[in-house]
Amino acid sequence: xxxxxxxxxxxxxxxxxxxxxxxxxxxxxxxKILSTASNVVFTEPYFKxxxxxxxxxxxxxxxxxxxxxxxxxxxxxxxxxxxxxxPFPTVKVVDLPAFKAILFPEKE
Numbered sequence: 001x002x003x004x005x006x007x008x009x010x011x012x013x014x015x016x017x018x019x020x021x022x023x024x025x026x027x028x029x030x031x032k033i034l035s036t037a038s039n040v041v042f043t044e045p046y047f048k049x050x051x052x053x054x055x056x057x058x059x060x061x062x063x064x065x066x067x068x069x070x071x072x073x074x075x076x077x078x079x080x081x082x083x084x085x086x087p088f089p090t091v092k093v094v095d096l097p098a099f100k101a102i103l104f105p106e107k108e
Contacts, residue, residue, distance in 0.1 A: 002103060004040045005068045009060045043068050051086055055079040065091050074099045 006014075011031060018027035034040050045063035052058045058079050065073040066089045073080065073093045083091040094102070 001039060004034070004037070005064055005070055006034060006040060006042055007044050007060065007064050010064065013057075013060065041068070049089065051091075052079050052082055054082065062091055072099060072102070 011034070014034070015027045015031055018030055043064065045060070045067040047063065047067060048059065049063055049066060050056065050059055051062050055077075058077060061073060061075065062080070062083060064070070071092065073083070073091050074096060075093060076095050080091075080093045083093050
């Protein structure tokens, strides 16, 4: 099991992206699911690190991961790769297949 960390700023981003890509109705449904899911943790970052210069809009995700001491930030976005080269604060970025392998390791 995992906790899905979200902030108000991230929820707004999800809503905008889902409404644009799918529909406002889909966005509303996903937000309702997130607001009631038992593994969703609502929190706010307490500091803006501004670590991702190539796409500053991505910083909201890194800032939340840092402030909540998340084990992983799950993303395919290439802009997060810069976090691998920053010694402090540390953020471990994995893509979805890697995260799935962490959650469900193959039995040997």
